Amino acid sequence: MxxxxxxxxxxxxxxxxxxxxxxxxxxxxxxxxxxxxxxxxxxxxxxxxxxxxxxxxxxxxxxxxxxxxxxxxxxxxxxxxxxxxxxxxxxxxxxxxxxxxxxxxxxxxxxxxxxxxxxxxxxxxxxxxxxxxxxxxGGLRVGVSGRLARLALAEFGDIEVTEVEEIWHGLTPPFEPLFAWATGGPKPESAALAPFRPVMLSTATDLDALRALDPDDFAAEWKWDGIRVQAVSDGGVQRLYSRTGEDISTAFPDVLEALPDAAALDGELLIRRGDAVAPFGDLQKRLGRKQVSAKMRASHPAALRAYDLLVADGEDLRGAPFTTRRAALEALVARHAHPRLDLSPLLAFDSWEALADLRADPPDQVIEGVMLKRKSSPYQAGRIKGPWFKWKRDPMLIDAVLLYAQRGHGKRSGYYSDFTFGVWDGEALVPVGKAYFGFTDAELKDLDRFVRSHTTDRFGPVRAVEPIKVVEVAFEGLNRSTRHKSGVAMRFPRISRIRDDKPASEADTLASLRALLPK
CATH class of the missing domain: 1.10.3260.10 (DNA ligase, ATP-dependent, N-terminal domain)
Known part of the structure; x- marks a missing residue:
């Protein structure tokens, strides 16, 4: 020990x-x-x-x-x-x-x-x-992700991390066959049908960077506001994985029922009612569940919007170019014809400026931006600069007032680093979100000093502060919420700027925030 x-x-x-x-x-x-x-x-x-x-x-x-x-x-x-x-x-x-x-x-x-x-x-x-x-x-909090731990094992054994990840779900602790392989023994045979395959990731881009590239070399599609998943069906076994390889199958049996056999699909997990994609908050209600009731399945029906095909009829397609995989995906989805499985459409554009116009005015508010995929690119594990790009929409911004602060964890345990902020609802400030990143180390120290010198009350580890500090909060989306008094919930909020130039009286209102909700 x-x-x-x-x-x-x-x-x-x-x-x-x-x-x-x-x-x-x-x-x-x-x-x-x-x-x-x-x-x-x-x-x-x-x-x-x-x-x-x-x-x-x-x-x-x-x-x-x-x-x-x-x-x-x-x-x-x-x-x-x-x-x-x-x-x-x-x-x-x-x-x-x-x-x-x-x-x-x-x-x-x-x-x-x-x-x-x-x-x-x-x-x-x-x-x-x-x-x-x-x-x-089960809460180690030492800054090591599951992938980083598997990468360390791969480095220890001088083996490819992708090989480790493809057999990972067929092994159980204490992984003695895995360590035997890392020390010169035979590679373990995967005991799991429907294995996870490491996903291909994109890099962020903008219009200036894209101008150096030829738009004819790329295909484009919408970036949907769900979660990236890999759906695998193999020998009668169906599994749904997050992009990090976590098995989330039990929460989405309706998606598993939609999968064609002997296939591995890459796509976006969404809540879809008819043709309408629901906000991310609806999807959150199903994430992490061990079981899903029939009532939840009916009120929050999940679906897979496919945009790549890794395996078809048992054949590994990852080495083929994107255009070949896309053609096979279109044929598979058309042939399988299940209402819980559809295809992410490709966008027609002839210049980066034309694509910028599409990005600026998407047909649905749940769209986060556009994805770009080089037509000749094979499907390669990891984040490789060049083949795939994500061009996200500009984040939403509001000015809010700091209301509460709580100490962080790990190396931040000595600082107040978790901040609750609010906006005006008439004459009162109403909490609308919480952020714990987005600021620099120097800004964190300034915020910590502010909390200590402007504390007005204490509630266990939480401090209420004098409501005079304004911060600019950036977030990726806004959903209606019955759990929050404000009636809204932000997606990925972070403090993007400290507005010492602005008095608290000029912070945004709840009405202006609610105006950003999807129609």
Whole structure:
């Protein structure tokens, strides 16, 4: 457990991606099986443990620590697991192998978990306590994505990460066949039908950059405001993956039913009622669900808008040019003819200026911009500059007033970095969103100083601030919401500018924000 705790500490305090990669490669080289496999599974989110809830941990610490002391400590630290690890009484520094911890958390009955966890916290030192709690709750927060962890494994074994990702869903922790392959053994055969194939990604562009390219070399289509998915049907097994390879099949059985056999399609997951595409907020109501009721399927019917074909009739088409894949996709969709599967149409344009006019006035407000794909390009995994581009619409902007602030996590735990902002509704400010990025490190420090010097009230880890600081908020879309008092929910809000030149009285109104809602 100490070695795993040391790994998490180093990852959390190493900001550079290359540094994190090297730390993981070194760990895989020195850690034995099955410990390194369980560590990899924890980092990729594939370690299926009995989740320990925050309420359980709060109840445990309440039995050992003064409530006011814990409240003040948690407000300062900003992370529940870290606070408990530091404040838990006792100075033991015991150790327990990581595989034994995993087995214990998996097998312990729910009623026995509090006693088991308390005993482990008594026996471990602060660093190991922190790692133990992060493992138990599943919230590592060390700046390592699942793909980055798999990339580190690939570097450790000098193998292609795309090969790792194509067999990943057929393997289970602690991944001993995978590590055997990385150390010179045979490549594991994928045990999963309908495997995930790493997706091809685009790079951002603008009109000035496009002018250096020949428009005749590219096909264009709308960029829909859903989520990128890969839909695979293989031997009677259907799976739906997010673009990072997460299996989201259980939330969308209506899409699985629409898939042609022996095919892998790339496309956009949408909520579609007839020909109308619903706002992203409707799709969010189905994301992350283990099961979907018949009522939800009827009120929020999902569909796949296909725009590329990776496999057809069992044949891998990824090496073929886009025009060949597109022709095969059009034929497949026409032949299959399912109401939950349609084709993303290509746009007719003869110049970049003509495409700019289309982009500026799309036929539907849920369209985010246009996608450009070089006609000769094969389907290549990863973000390769040149073949595919995304040309997004300019973001929506409002001026809002800071209302509340909360401490961040990880390297931001010492700063107030999560900001709730509001706009005017008559004489009152109404919260309309929350942002925790978009600003520079220097701006973060300025905002943190503002919060500390203008606090008017405290609610646990949250501070209310004097409503005088105006910020420009950029966001990608706006949806109606019954969960928020304002009646609206922003998509991807971020603080794009601090408006110290503007008084709070001149911030935007709720009426002007609602005017941006899709008709």
């Amino acid at each position: 100490r070695d795993f705790a040391h790994l998490l500490e180093r990852l959390a305090f190493t900001p550079q991606r290359s540094g994190k990669l090297q730390i993981l490669v070194d760990y895989f080289a020195r850690a034995p099986d099955p410990a390194r496999g369980y560590a990899l599974a924890a980092l990729t989110g594939d370690l299926d443990l009995r989740k320990v809830t925050p309420s359980l941990l709060r109840a445990l610490v309440a039995e050992r620590v003064d409530a006011e002391l814990f409240r003040l400590s948690y407000e300062f630290v900003g992370d529940l697991a870290e606070t408990i690890a530091l404040i838990w009484p006792g100075q033991q520094d015991g150790d327990l192998p990581l595989p034994d911890v995993v087995a214990e958390l998996r097998e312990t009955a729910k009623a026995d978990l509090p006693g088991v966890i308390a005993a482990r916290l008594d026996a471990l030192g602060p660093s190991s306590r922190y790692a133990y709690l992060k493992l138990a709750t």
